[in-house]
Amino acid sequence: MPRIVSITLQNTDDARPIIEAITADNADCTVHSYPGIVKIDRDDSLTVRRSSVEQRIGRDWDPQELHLSMVSMAGNLDEDDDYFNLSWS
Amino acid sequence: MNAPAKLGLKQRYSLLTHGLDWKPSYQPMDKIYPYAEFEGIKIHDWSKWEDPFRLTMDTYWKFQAEKERKLYAVLDSFSQNNGQMGLSDPKYVNAIKLFLTGITPAEYQAHRGFAHVGRQLPGVGPRVAAQMQSLDELRHAQTQIHTLSHYNKFFDGFHEFTHQHDRVWYLSVPKSFFDDARTSGPFEYFIAIGFAFEYVLTNLLFVPFMSGAAYNGDLATVTFGFSAQSDESRHMTLGIEVIKFLLEQDPGNLPIVQKWVDKWFWRGHRVLGLVAMMMDYMLPKKIMSWREAWEIYFTEAGGSLFQDLARYGLKVPKYADVATAEADHISHQNWLTFYQACHAAGFHTWLPTDEEMGWLSEKYPTTFDKYYRPRIELFREMEKDGKRFYNNALPQLCSVCQIPMVYTEKDDPGTISFRSSEYKGDKYHTCSDGCKDIFDNEPEKYSQAWLPVHQIFQGNCGGATIEEVLKWYKLNLGADNLDQAGSPDQKMWDEWMAARSRVAG
Amino acid sequence: MSVVAIDKNYADKVVIRDRVENFHGNQVVYVHWEDHLMFHAAMAFPLPPAMPFGALVQEVLPTYYGMHPDFAQIDWSAVRWTVDGAQFTPALDKSLKDNGVGHKSLIRFWTPGLDGYKHSRS
Numbered sequence: 001m002p003r004i005v006s007i008t009l010q011n012t013d014d015a016r017p018i019i020e021a022i023t024a025d026n027a028d029c030t031v032h033s034y035p036g037i038v039k040i041d042r043d044d045s046l047t048v049r050r051s052s053v054e055q056r057i058g059r060d061w062d063p064q065e066l067h068l069s070m071v072s073m074a075g076n077l078d079e080d081d082d083y084f085n086l087s088w089s
Numbered sequence: 090m091n092a093p094a095k096l097g098l099k100q101r102y103s104l105l106t107h108g109l110d111w112k113p114s115y116q117p118m119d120k121i122y123p124y125a126e127f128e129g130i131k132i133h134d135w136s137k138w139e140d141p142f143r144l145t146m147d148t149y150w151k152f153q154a155e156k157e158r159k160l161y162a163v164l165d166s167f168s169q170n171n172g173q174m175g176l177s178d179p180k181y182v183n184a185i186k187l188f189l190t191g192i193t194p195a196e197y198q199a200h201r202g203f204a205h206v207g208r209q210l211p212g213v214g215p216r217v218a219a220q221m222q223s224l225d226e227l228r229h230a231q232t233q234i235h236t237l238s239h240y241n242k243f244f245d246g247f248h249e250f251t252h253q254h255d256r257v258w259y260l261s262v263p264k265s266f267f268d269d270a271r272t273s274g275p276f277e278y279f280i281a282i283g284f285a286f287e288y289v290l291t292n293l294l295f296v297p298f299m300s301g302a303a304y305n306g307d308l309a310t311v312t313f314g315f316s317a318q319s320d321e322s323r324h325m326t327l328g329i330e331v332i333k334f335l336l337e338q339d340p341g342n343l344p345i346v347q348k349w350v351d352k353w354f355w356r357g358h359r360v361l362g363l364v365a366m367m368m369d370y371m372l373p374k375k376i377m378s379w380r381e382a383w384e385i386y387f388t389e390a391g392g393s394l395f396q397d398l399a400r401y402g403l404k405v406p407k408y409a410d411v412a413t414a415e416a417d418h419i420s421h422q423n424w425l426t427f428y429q430a431c432h433a434a435g436f437h438t439w440l441p442t443d444e445e446m447g448w449l450s451e452k453y454p455t456t457f458d459k460y461y462r463p464r465i466e467l468f469r470e471m472e473k474d475g476k477r478f479y480n481n482a483l484p485q486l487c488s489v490c491q492i493p494m495v496y497t498e499k500d501d502p503g504t505i506s507f508r509s510s511e512y513k514g515d516k517y518h519t520c521s522d523g524c525k526d527i528f529d530n531e532p533e534k535y536s537q538a539w540l541p542v543h544q545i546f547q548g549n550c551g552g553a554t555i556e557e558v559l560k561w562y563k564l565n566l567g568a569d570n571l572d573q574a575g576s577p578d579q580k581m582w583d584e585w586m587a588a589r590s591r592v593a594g
Numbered sequence: 595m596s597v598v599a600i601d602k603n604y605a606d607k608v609v610i611r612d613r614v615e616n617f618h619g620n621q622v623v624y625v626h627w628e629d630h631l632m633f634h635a636a637m638a639f640p641l642p643p644a645m646p647f648g649a650l651v652q653e654v655l656p657t658y659y660g661m662h663p664d665f666a667q668i669d670w671s672a673v674r675w676t677v678d679g680a681q682f683t684p685a686l687d688k689s690l691k692d693n694g695v696g697h698k699s700l701i702r703f704w705t706p707g708l709d710g711y712k713h714s715r716s
Binding site: 123127128129274425426429430459460463467471476478480482483484485493494495503504505507509513515517518529532533534536537544546547548 | 595596597598599600604605608609610611612613614616617618620622624626628629631632633634635636637638639640657658661663678679696697698699700702709710711712714715716
């Protein structure tokens with residue numbers, strides 16, 4: 001039975017390209033909008049890719065910049081220089 | 090010439106944290122880490138700890154500094170633009186008086202608690218994570234103080250929060266919660282705060298206050314809230330790693346951890362009763378009811394979590410069913426306590442309007458009209474007669490949670506749930522089976538409680554009269570306390586609004 | 595010793611703040627009028643153990659409970675009392691102590707027929 005992983009980001013200019021990258025790269029996401037925040041749910045796993053965000057913002061981007069926009073997350077975290085991945089094993 | 094290859098994130102992190110640890114060669118482990126064994130927790134292999142986040146100190150400083158720059162820019166703007174005039178209603182400010190005096194000192198306590206754990210655990214991974222959380226908590230204390238200092242320029246009740254933390258009767262509730270956690274061993278602290286508070290219960294604290302701020306025009310608090318939440322997501326992943334690590338290390342850890350989960354779920358639930366009343370009674374524009382929040386963040390989310398942890402043998406916290414039943418009652422019970430006791434509190438209270446009572450009726454269909462509407466109607470009658478009710482007696486306090494014993498039996502909401510225990514020839518009263526169990530498990534600890542009501546009777550709180558005690562609390566009488574109606578806060582607000590409509594023409 | 599402590603002698607070092615000796619000749623007494631939750635919790639009072647029970651009934655209770663519409667209608671001869679969970683009939687001329695009310699005792703009383711404002715138990 002799939003378990004939902006989730007990432008919640010502030011609804012700001014900084015986070016907008018990240019949200020776009022996530023929904024483009026991860027099929028079958030559900031995006032919930034609440035006051036000031038966006039919550040993205042997906043079954044089993046979700047990945048934020050550095051290249052995908054960089055394409056959208058036109059500069060180098062460090063996945064750890066997510067810390068500036070993150071409100072909450074659910075799932076086990078695996079992170080490296082090129083990605084930030086949440087999943088349930 | 091080729092540029093030298095950079096180390097990957099995982100390698101960098103490992104070298105700068107685990108790589109800087111060492112095996113002691115001339116001092117025994119138990120001298121360096123004297124608190125590591127006495128709780129009975131067994132760790133066989135610290136290297137099995139999975140780092141919840143891989144932030145090296147340089148990236149930590151970089152990102153935290155960026156968050157600070159953004160936060161203070163918003164606070165400056167709020168201040169310059171007199172943002173406090175955009176609040177939905179001056180009653181709202183009382184919610185954040187409660188937050189600053191009740192929660193902010195607890196952030197500082199958390200800072201100290203994680204600093205201790207960050208030194209005392211033999212494993213380098215959890216030490217690093219705890220040290221970062223310690224810095225986060227200090228940051229939260231500081232940013233909350235800055236955020237709320239703007240309100241202190243205009244509104245009463247903010248001016249002595251550090252002094253009051255150690256003295257005022259209702260503030261002993263969050264204080265004793267953290268005193269209990271910090272005087273426990275490092276593993277219990279980690280489960281109490283890292284897991285029970287920061288994972289299981291955290292959303293029940295933050296979402297209501299921050300959403301409440303958003304709905305009521307408090308941009309300053311919203312901004313602080315979002316800024317802190319990005320730190321909180323790290324705390325949550327630390328909390329879940331702590332419990333998994335302990336349960337995976339040795340089957341003998343399970344009964345110890347279960348006891349701690351039961352205890353700290355219950356203590357956390359009691360403290361969150363203050364948030365319940367804030368949500369249901371103190372927000373002019375309401376987000377959702379406490380009952381709804383409990384359903385989403387505990388029953389559903391918590392249910393899912395404990396299902397996952399069941400594979401280790403961990404059970405849903407004891408008395409979770411009682412807490413869930415209480416979700417229909419505690420906000421009303423707590424508010425009506427402060428209603429009658431706010432002559433001795435640092436914030437104002439009031440009775441709900443007819444419209445608000447309609448909302449409460451709808452949100453609490455099985456309890457509000459039966460038990461609490463009549464009580465409010467009686468208080469209204471007394472206000473009409475010019476005899477607004479202030480209870481001049483001091484209440485019986487629970488020896489564990491230190492809240493006035495206002496909670497009622499699960500199957501009989503008209504009867505207070507009195508519980509008591511004997512220890513060394515004295516009686517000790519508790520408000521519930523949850524608190525009684527906590528007392529009975531460690532009577533040596535709770536028999537030492539500094540209970541505000543008893544301390545007043547012993548003459549340790551400035552004098553025998555209520556007035557002397559309130560002065561000892563450094564409450565400004567006639568300003569910080571009593572009903573919202575007639576308060577200096579309300580008068581000032583009415584003048585602002587009158588001036589504004591004059592200007593608008 | 596059931597508390598888990600790093601000091602094996604912790605239990606001997608515990609300082610209990612609420613021993614009766616610390617209350618300057620008084621003892622702490624809790625009183626609760628059942629079915630009248632307008633009064634949010636049992637009330638706590640520092641009282642001399644030698645105080646007659648009658649003084650509690652005739653002076654203390656009216657001062658703190660008198661503003662409730664039910665109070666004036668109490669039939670004191672019909673009131674049911676417990677102290678520390680045990681039923682008793684107070685002897686008004688005897689002391690609290692002689693009535694079984696000790697330090698941190700809880701007195702609960704029920705007033706049959708009077709169960710709060712509009713019978714709501716408030």
